[in-house]
Amino acid sequence: xxxxxxxxxISGRKQRGADALPFKIVTGHGVYxxxxxxxxxxxxxxxxxxEVVEDCYTKQGLTLAVRAVIAxxxxxxxxxxxxxxxxxxxDQGQMPTLVGRIFSGHLRSIIGSMTVESIIREQQTLADxxxxxxxxxxxxxxxxxxxxxxSSIDDKGxxxxxxxxxPHQARVNQEAKVAQAAADRASAMAQQESIRHQAEYARxxxxxxxxxxxxxxxxxxxxxxxxxxAAARATQEVIAERAxxxxxxxxxxxxxxxxxxxxxxxxxxxxxxxxARAEADATKLSAExxxxxxxxxxxxxxxxxxxxxxxxxxxxxxGANLTVLDGAEGLNSVVASLASQGMTMLExxxxxxRVEPAAQPGNAVAPISPKSAA
Numbered sequence: 001x002x003x004x005x006x007x008x009x010i011s012g013r014k015q016r017g018a019d020a021l022p023f024k025i026v027t028g029h030g031v032y033x034x035x036x037x038x039x040x041x042x043x044x045x046x047x048x049x050x051e052v053v054e055d056c057y058t059k060q061g062l063t064l065a066v067r068a069v070i071a072x073x074x075x076x077x078x079x080x081x082x083x084x085x086x087x088x089x090x091d092q093g094q095m096p097t098l099v100g101r102i103f104s105g106h107l108r109s110i111i112g113s114m115t116v117e118s119i120i121r122e123q124q125t126l127a128d129x130x131x132x133x134x135x136x137x138x139x140x141x142x143x144x145x146x147x148x149x150x151s152s153i154d155d156k157g158x159x160x161x162x163x164x165x166x167p168h169q170a171r172v173n174q175e176a177k178v179a180q181a182a183a184d185r186a187s188a189m190a191q192q193e194s195i196r197h198q199a200e201y202a203r204x205x206x207x208x209x210x211x212x213x214x215x216x217x218x219x220x221x222x223x224x225x226x227x228x229x230a231a232a233r234a235t236q237e238v239i240a241e242r243a244x245x246x247x248x249x250x251x252x253x254x255x256x257x258x259x260x261x262x263x264x265x266x267x268x269x270x271x272x273x274x275x276a277r278a279e280a281d282a283t284k285l286s287a288e289x290x291x292x293x294x295x296x297x298x299x300x301x302x303x304x305x306x307x308x309x310x311x312x313x314x315x316x317x318x319g320a321n322l323t324v325l326d327g328a329e330g331l332n333s334v335v336a337s338l339a340s341q342g343m344t345m346l347e348x349x350x351x352x353x354r355v356e357p358a359a360q361p362g363n364a365v366a367p368i369s370p371k372s373a374a
Contacts, residue, residue, distance in 0.1 A: 007043045007074075007081045043085050043092070047073045047146060050096040054104045055156075056111040058119065065154040066111065068127070070103050071146040072138065083142030099143065106133040116160055123150045281308075 052068045072095075074084040088095050110129050111119060119126060127148045138145055155161045 045074050050099040052100050052103050054107050056108045059115050065156050067152040068150050070148050072099055072143050075142055075144045080142040087141050102134055102137050106130045
């Protein structure tokens with residue numbers, strides 16, 4: 001049974017038909033071969049490679065050393081297999097050599113019609129042209145070309161290709177330098193931008209640290225001043241309390257002075273005013289009694305007026321804010337004093353109202369002095 005990339009050729013038996021081949025081709029399946037009457041051989045259908053190295057002359061007369069690689073194989077159809085079997089059955093190693101020679105001729109022919117510039121710029125076009133030119137010959141020997149690649153082109157030291165590349169190389173170098181300069185500029189800008197960002201970050205960090213330190217210092221100062229401030233507030237509160245106590249003491253002392261000095265003075269003044277009013281009333285009564293020459297009526301009138309006079313004296317004491325220090329005994333003393341004053345007033349009036357024997361009705365009555373009234 002042949003391998004997937006092989007064709008089995010069976011010979012030794014006569015094939016029928018006008019176009020019958022001298023051997024039978026078997027691919028993809030097995031077949032029974034009689035050992036004595038038939039002979040079997042194998043033909044490879046695998047991909048093979050041929051290399052061409054050829055000096056070719058261009059249209060300009062320049063010599064180019066061209067290297068090409070051809071990938072080929074025996075065709076898959078029976079006609080191609082039969083054609084390849086007839087030519088290479090005895091020595092299949094001749095296929096790469098023959099293919100190289102075929103492609104060398106076509107390579108020289110096609111390159112001779114082209115310039116160096118077109119050969120260099122249009123290598124794929126060159127390869128396609130060589131394959132197309134070689135297909136009929138390759139088909140006649142049962143081979144099919146899979147691909148052709150131009151691996152190298154050299155002007156053999158003339159320098160023509162290098163000269164052709166010089167403008168492009170210069171332009172490439174210039175563009176490379178421009179690109180490098182742009183890259184360097186962009187790198188420098190990026191570096192400067194990075195430095196600015198770092199400086200900005202450093203500035204923001206320094207500001208933040210300064211703010212944090214200021215807050216810490218303020219907190220420490222507040223904590224350090226908390227004790228003295230609390231002591232000062234306590235001292236102020238003590239001073240305020242002392243001032244309040246002093247004000248209360250002053251008010252109390254003022255009340256005491258009013259009670260001890262002012263009120264007794266006012267009471268004394270009122271008593272004196274009451275006595276003066278009583279004296280005036282007594283003088284008036286005395287004048288009226290002297291005019292009537294009636295002592296009994298005078299006494300009776302004085303007696304009648306005496307309660308009112310005492311009442312007036314008492315009224316004078318009512319408004320006074322007197323402080324009685326001895327309790328009931330002190331109160332009895334005040335009442336007794338009032339009674340004594342009333343008796344004194346009565347005696348004064350009586351003594352002052354005596355009419356002298358030689359006094360005439362038109363004479364004025366002698367006034368009562370304040371001393372006697374007292």
